[in-house]
Amino acid sequence: xxxxxxxxxxxxxxxxxxxxxxxxxxxxxxxxxxxxxxxxxxxxxxxxxxxxxxxxxxxxxxxxxxxxxxxxxxxxxxxxxxxxxxxxxxxxxxxxxxxxxxxxxxxxxxxxxxxxxxxxxxxxxxxxxxxxxxxxxxxxxxxxxx
Amino acid sequence: xxxxxxxxxxxxxxxxxxxxxxxxxxxxxxxxxxxxxxxxxxxxxxxxxxxxxxxxxxxxxxxxxxxxxxxxxxxxxxxxxxxxxxxxxxxxxxxxxxxxxxxxxxxxxxxxxxxxxxxxxxxxxxxxxxxxxxxxxxxxxxxxxx
DNA sequence: GCTTGACCTCAAGTTGACTTGAAGTTGCAT
DNA sequence: ATGCAACTTCAAGTCAACTTGAGGTCAAGC
Numbered sequence: 001x002x003x004x005x006x007x008x009x010x011x012x013x014x015x016x017x018x019x020x021x022x023x024x025x026x027x028x029x030x031x032x033x034x035x036x037x038x039x040x041x042x043x044x045x046x047x048x049x050x051x052x053x054x055x056x057x058x059x060x061x062x063x064x065x066x067x068x069x070x071x072x073x074x075x076x077x078x079x080x081x082x083x084x085x086x087x088x089x090x091x092x093x094x095x096x097x098x099x100x101x102x103x104x105x106x107x108x109x110x111x112x113x114x115x116x117x118x119x120x121x122x123x124x125x126x127x128x129x130x131x132x133x134x135x136x137x138x139x140x141x142x143x144x145x146x
Numbered sequence: 147x148x149x150x151x152x153x154x155x156x157x158x159x160x161x162x163x164x165x166x167x168x169x170x171x172x173x174x175x176x177x178x179x180x181x182x183x184x185x186x187x188x189x190x191x192x193x194x195x196x197x198x199x200x201x202x203x204x205x206x207x208x209x210x211x212x213x214x215x216x217x218x219x220x221x222x223x224x225x226x227x228x229x230x231x232x233x234x235x236x237x238x239x240x241x242x243x244x245x246x247x248x249x250x251x252x253x254x255x256x257x258x259x260x261x262x263x264x265x266x267x268x269x270x271x272x273x274x275x276x277x278x279x280x281x282x283x284x285x286x287x288x289x290x291x292x
Numbered sequence: 293g294c295t296t297g298a299c300c301t302c303a304a305g306t307t308g309a310c311t312t313g314a315a316g317t318t319g320c321a322t
Numbered sequence: 323a324t325g326c327a328a329c330t331t332c333a334a335g336t337c338a339a340c341t342t343g344a345g346g347t348c349a350a351g352c
Binding site: 047050051054055057058059077079082083085086087089090092093094095096097098099100101102103104106107124127 | 193196197199200201203204205223225228229231232233235236238239240241242243244245246247248249250252253261270
């Protein structure tokens with residue numbers, strides 16, 4: 001039997017039943033039968049949920065995730081889009097790594113203020129979104145108050 | 147002069163003025179003076195905003211970000227917490243990398259269905275949150291329908 | 293045959309992070 | 323001195339992603 005009950009799917013996937021119903025409502029997954037009132041899902045849905053969870057943790061919205069698959073649950077993104085998304089993910093991964101380095105550094109650095117630590121400054125500068133911010137940062141370090 | 151107008155801060159940081167006011171309302175940043183009615187911020191706020199943006203992109207809530215600093219805007223997390231957070235970030239970074247690899251692979255793989263591609267299976271399995279899901283995945287591949 | 297618990301529907305509530313709108317004020321350039 | 327863009331407050335609105343609640347149905351074990 002390839003059909004599984006919503007409760008089983010919920011347990012196996014770690015996704016609440018209310019969430020599964022919600023996902024179905026928005027068309028992200030679908031149940032393929034009913035046993036009485038009860039939804040029955042195809043076993044593959046479990047795999048699909050793994051992909052959804054992965055996509056979510058990568059910062060995609062449910063809508064974006066939905067748009068990555070066609071109605072047969074096959075990925076259907078054009079190649080350029082795929083590479084773009086991959087690049088984006090890589091950038092994001094690097095941002096995370098920067099922050100993690102920063103945190104580890106803060107945990108160890110003995111400098112009285114982190115802004116006085118060259119390494120911290122460097123990490124922070126790398127994290128600045130605008131040139132203006134990087135600039136302020138550069139001057140914030142040398143120039144003192146007033 | 148170390149004071150900057152909200153508009154200037156907004157432009158330099160790329161954060162909308164309404165958002166700056168909102169951040170101030172929830173105590174995440176503070177203005178230190180007024181010019182008439184207008185808020186004036188310390189230049190350092192720009193650095194702080196860079197940190198906030200970094201924290202956000204790392205998936206922290208504004209509340210969590212706020213709790214990382216004491217009232218003088220110095221980081222004030224206990225070391226073990228810092229390392230924990232760093233570990234968490236590293237894990238997340240790896241998840242992102244997995245997904246990006248997956249997307250790149252999908253862009254290139256010639257297999258008719260991705261589930262038939264060993265490499266894809268492996269990546270997907272790595273992404274599964276539960277053992278049950280990994281298990282289904284393993285069998286989904288060998289066993290066919292019905 | 294009756295209870296129980298897991299499901300059902302549908303509407304409404306929640307949370308986080310903002311944005312928008314209305315109505316008023318102010319600094320600065322002309 | 324006047325116009326106006328950029329600010330101000332405060333309340334309300336929005337969006338995604340769920341969760342909760344009320345009231346109902348069903349199937350299986352005792």
